[in-house]
Amino acid sequence: MEVLLHKGCGRPESRTMTLRPAGPEDAAAFYALQNEVRAGMPHPEQFVPDTLENIARYLRDDLCIGGWDGGRLGAYFILRYCGQDEHNYAAFMGIPKPAWDGWANADSAIVHPDYRGNGLQRKLLEAALTRLRPGIVGIGATVSPDNQYSLRNALACGFEIVCRREMYGGYDRYLLAKRLK
Numbered sequence: 378m379e380v381l382l383h384k385g386c387g388r389p390e391s392r393t394m395t396l397r398p399a400g401p402e403d404a405a406a407f408y409a410l411q412n413e414v415r416a417g418m419p420h421p422e423q424f425v426p427d428t429l430e431n432i433a434r435y436l437r438d439d440l441c442i443g444g445w446d447g448g449r450l451g452a453y454f455i456l457r458y459c460g461q462d463e464h465n466y467a468a469f470m471g472i473p474k475p476a477w478d479g480w481a482n483a484d485s486a487i488v489h490p491d492y493r494g495n496g497l498q499r500k501l502l503e504a505a506l507t508r509l510r511p512g513i514v515g516i517g518a519t520v521s522p523d524n525q526y527s528l529r530n531a532l533a534c535g536f537e538i539v540c541r542r543e544m545y546g547g548y549d550r551y552l553l554a555k556r557l558k
């Protein structure tokens with residue numbers, strides 16, 4: 378799917394970006410983008426990075442949408458089907474275990490600074506919502522309370538704050554949920 382960008386490198390500009398599902402062949406590009414963006418963050422603790430191996434696995438097993446400017450990956454969104462795994466955010470929301478299969482994790486969203494300001498975090502989520510595995514009734518997410526950009530986007534997309542708690546071995550996070558049905 379093509380989306381219109383009205384900003385490039387912080388300046389007005391008009392061009393398109395292609396949002397499409399990504400696969401294992403995109404692992405190196407996803408990993409490189411993650412590392413580049415995180416290295417440039419003033420508060421990197423707001424984003425817990427992942428390994429190349431895990432990202433390759435998500436690209437194989439889960440729903441990953443990449444935003445491509447020609448051959449350049451400029452943004453991505455990873456949604457994970459955690460099912461009965463203890464990492465399913467449903468586990469922290471008081472949702473009974475038999476119902477976890479209906480919940481997916483909004484794992485991570487990244488937009489390179491060159492492409493920020495085009496609402497891409499929201500557009501990537503919307504693109505993912507049209508491709509969800511049948512039976513998904515809700516999406517969980519975590520956001521650092523200090524990550525104003527991501528928090529604003531999550532709330533604008535219909536996520537609601539469930540609680541504030543420690544996650545990932547000591548990081549302060551809001552736990553959010555978006556019910557689909």
Ligand SMILES: CC(C)(COP(=O)(O)OP(=O)(O)OC[C@H]1O[C@@H](n2cnc3c(N)ncnc32)[C@H](O)[C@@H]1OP(=O)(O)O)[C@@H](O)C(=O)NCCC(=O)NCCS
Nearest residue numbers: 424484485486487488492493494495496497498499526527
């Ligand atoms: C969170 C993130 C994905 C949002 O990117 P985005 O979808 O392009 O953001 P928006 O289009 O909603 O931006 C709205 C405004 O905030 C600005 N903005 C967005 N993210 C910003 C950031 N990290 N730093 C400074 N300004 C930022 C945009 O430039 C835009 O400004 P404008 O209104 O003057 O045009 C992006 O900031 C990012 O990749 N952050 C690092 C990784 C991260 O924290 N991910 C979320 C947790 S998984």
